Amino acid sequence: MRALISTHNSALCLRIAFIFTLAGLLFACSSFASDPRRSLNGYPARFQAYVLLNDLYAELRDFEQLLRDNGVAGVVPVDQLWLQGTEWQSRQHSAYAMAPREHWPAMVRTLRFVKHELLPITGPVEVQSGFRTAAYNLAAGGASRSKHMEFSALDLRPVRKYPRAVLHKRLKSLWHRRGKQWGLGLGLYSGVRFHIDTSGYRSW
DSSP: HHHHHHHHHHHHHHHHHHHHHHHHHHHHHOOOOOOOOOOOOOOHHHHHHHHTTTTTTHHHHHHHHHOOOOOTTSSHHHHTBBBBOHHHHHHHHHHHOOGGGGHHHHHHHHHIIIIIHHHHHHHHHHEEEEEOOOOHHHHTOOOOTTTGGOOOOOEEEEEEOOOHHHHHHHHHHHHHHHHHHHHHHEEEEEEOEEEEEEESEEEE
């Protein structure tokens, strides 16, 4: 009889241990799947740190979804859209800044222009400056009403190597042909860096 009771208790203990082990595994898997760090894989380490330290994971997910919903996901890397500028260290500012939600639709329009009009003539581009805070824009010497602060503007450079004269010729031609329709602002800078926005037809 004692042997039967002992065997029964052992089996019961094993079942309980199995249930607790399974529950622990399920909890661990759930936590692992919801860990923001896993979903940030593929982004640069500095950008991951910016998102996590500033608790912007939900905003990033919402912004990515907005780009997918509007067919402009992947036009340029998302982290580059939040890059304030390439000289952020010398400006003593954060490399990245998150645009307020009310400005997000402006970037959707600009990315549509990049996708449908710009990339066919330049090939892939890298963002040198996307959204800027007012403080960064001031430190960078930007215009007081810079469209970067409205999340409509991008400073870009082509990935492919172009002679400056060739690139400028293509961009000016695009501005004349399609600029009014898109409300295109085009700025040509030193080297092959250039500015675009979709907040008013003008050039400099």
